[in-house]
Amino acid sequence: MEHFVVSARKYRPQTFKDVVGQQAITNTLTNAIEHNHLAQALLFCGPRGVGKTTCARILAKKINQDGTEREDEDFAFNIFELDAASNNSVDDIRNLIDQVRIPPQIGKYKVYIIDEVHMLSQSAFNAFLKTLEEPPKHAIFILATTEKHKIIPTILSRCQIFDFKRITVKDAAEYLKYIAENQGINAEEDALHIIAQKADGAMRDALSIFDRVVSFSGKELTRKAVTENLNVLDYDTYFKATGLILEHDIPNLLLLYNKTLSYGFDGHHFISGLASHFRDLMVCQHTDTINLLEVGDGAKQQYLEQAKKTNNPFLLRALDLANECDLKYKSSRNQRLLVELTLMKLASLGFDAEKKNFNGELNTQSVDFIAPASFYKGKHTERTFEQPTPSAEHQESNPKVQPSLVTPQQNNPEKTVNIPKKDAEVATLVEEEKSNYEPQPSKPVQKEPQLDESAKKLGMDIAKKRISALSISSLKAKKAHEDSKKDVSIDYSKLPRSSFTEEQMQQHWEDFVAHIDKKGRKILASNLGADIPKLQGENVIWIELPNSTMKKEIEREQYDLMEYLKTNLNNYFIELKITVNEATAKKFAFTPEEKYEKLRKKNPAIDLLRQTFDLDL
Structure with a gap:
């Protein structure tokens, strides 16, 4: 039998x-040799199997070439290799130093x-320092290591350091393709990419895996043969699993997971691979990041096709669930149940962001319609509510019933919303939601303004369509809504502008704060009560807060307040001015001493209580 290499x-x-x-390193070494700028001590560091020893041998051979040697000359007498793992004592280094002199x-x-x-x-390093710093002019030291952090700084400072990087999947696959062509092996591109990924950046590992797989499959190197021999899950498993997740097919998804376990794979391997698959689908969402996908052209096309069926919110949530399962897997007592529960959660994700009932049918329809001032006659009011969508049966039996916009009904209790009887439960939820955002006024107000024809028409068009908050349809609808607002001019002369006093404004401010406090919006009520509002000019309400966080909170929630006022x-020309004064924060007591001083000012008797019982803070 012929000897195999x-x-x-x-x-x-x-x-x-x-x-x-390693083009950067090889170009540097080549230029250093050509320009006679080669250091006396070089340190090659990097992961295993990336070419450190290979580059050291090529360099040792190249610096002795002068053009007169034979083509196969290897200068073996001039190259000395020492394995520091077995020759790590002081005596070994002393023998080396003696040889350097010759x-x-x-x-x-x-x-x-x-x-x-x-x-x-440590002692061997110290014995080597002097020779490494000032060797004879005919000696060059090349040190190679995979763990640079274990070398003492005095050695590092005497060497010219070259950091070798991991071999990319693309470079490793191309080199494997070159070797396969030399050996007359017909290899699939996806198979070579799997070998390159399994090697994890080490070319030597990639070549060892290549030899093993060739021994298994012969002259035909297929993706199936590689996955079977390397005991890795094929892309098809994850493509099929993701397809079942998108179809919400939980039974077949659990059967697929059970089939994967029967092949000898553990759940940790499956869920981590599924997370990597979601990551690959994520990078396919944008043309600039497709290059981050390290697979063959055939697999890349499959990724691109499946990426079109997903969107970023779904993939982000799926990645979060898979990563959470990955982190909890080792500490879980029932690991199979943990993975199955994660798969069921993934298959339950509604990536179209629609609200569904237990039967899987669409039950309610969210319509975001904010009417601008120009759509109203008289009063100016803007609201956003959820409009129930009549079921198909109800629409067939009642063809004249059309969805209508829901508007505020503060002072018009007789006005009702056209809601089907079958959706009475949803209507109750809508009414409860409306009550949370409609504070009761402290004095009678005028009759609610009516929408003009353009507003009603636009609202009806939006309400007729089932629009997802994350769909392209919703974006187009909102854009059309914005464009329609530009075409309507606002008649400011019809808006009321009654004068009011500071006392009236402060009274309504307090009423609003008390109302939202009863509704459970404690944080906003506390922020609004941090300072007494003041009237600047005719229409500007000014409030001063101790920090910017409270300012941002009020600015985000100021809509209901301003509508109420x-x-x-x-007066629909009222403006809210919020300023931040850090000095006002001093009136809040944070430390025990400050709290005590604040209590003592309110009741001096507390000081007598402290002295009597010899109390301490």
Whole structure:
């Protein structure tokens, strides 16, 4: 039987041009040799199997070439390799130092390659320092290590450091393709990409895996053969699982997971691979990030097709669920149940963001319609409510019933919304939601304004369609709504502008704060009560707050407040001015001493109580 040479040795690069994925380092070394700028000590550090020892041998051979040597000359007499893992004592380093003094017999330089140099003992490092810093002019040291952090700083400062990077999947796959063509092997591109991914950036590991798979499959290297031999899950498993998730098919998804377990894979492997699959679908959502997908052209096309069926919110939530399961897997007592529960959650995600009942049918329809001032006659009011959508049966039996816009009904209790009887439950929820955002005025207000024809028409068009909050249809509808607002001019002369006093404004302000406090909106009520509002000019209400956080909170929630004040003060030109004064924060007591001082000012007797019982803060 003919002696077999593994690919890692057979295809070891003999020149810098053959080195894979380290162009920056090989170009630097080539230029250093050509311009005679080579340092006396070099440190090659990086992951395993990326070409450190290979580059050291090529460099040792190249610096002794002068054009007169034979083509197959390897300068073996001038190259000394030392394994520091087994020769790590002081005596070994002393023997090396004694050899350094002898000049080379052939060539110009003697090169000492010390592999795994981080394994040297502390005393051996110290014995090596002087020789490494000032070696003879004919000696060059090349140190190689995978753990640079274990080398003492005094050694690092005497070396020129070269950091080798991991081999990319693309570079490794291209080199494997070159080797397969040399050996007459018909290899699928996806199969070579799987081998490159399994190697995790190490070219030597990729070549070892390649030899193993070729021994298994022969001259035809297919993706199926690679996945079977390497015991990795194929892309098809994750494509099928994602398809079942998008179809909300929980039974078949659990059967697929059970089938995967029967092949010998554990749940941790499956869920982590599914998370990686979601990540790959995410990078396919944008043309600029498709290059981050490290797969073959055939698999890339599958990713692009499935990415079109998903969207970013769904993928983000799916990634979050899969990652949470990955983190909890090792600590879980019932690991299979944990993965199955995660799969059921994934299959229950409504990536169209629609609200569904237990039967899976659409029950309510959210219509975001905010009417601008120009749509109203007289009073100016803006609201957003959820409009129930009549069921198909009800629409068939009542063809004249059309969805209508829901408007505020503060002072018109007789006005009702056209809601089907079958959806009475939804109507109750709508009324409860409306009550949360409609504070009762402290004095009678004028009759509610009516929508003009353009507003009603636009509202009906929006209400007729079932629009998802994350769909393209909703974006188009909102854009059409914005465009329609531009065409309507606002007649400010018809809006009321009654004058009011500061006392009236403060009274309505307090009424609004008390109302929202009863409704449970404690934070907003507390922020609004932090300062007494003041009237600046005729229409500007000014409030001063101790920090910007409270200001942002009020600005975000000021809509209901301003509507309440405009309605009750009968002035739609009121503006709210909020300023921040850090000095006002001093009136709040935070430390125990400040709280005590505040209590003592309110009741001096507390000081007597403290002295009597000898109390301390």
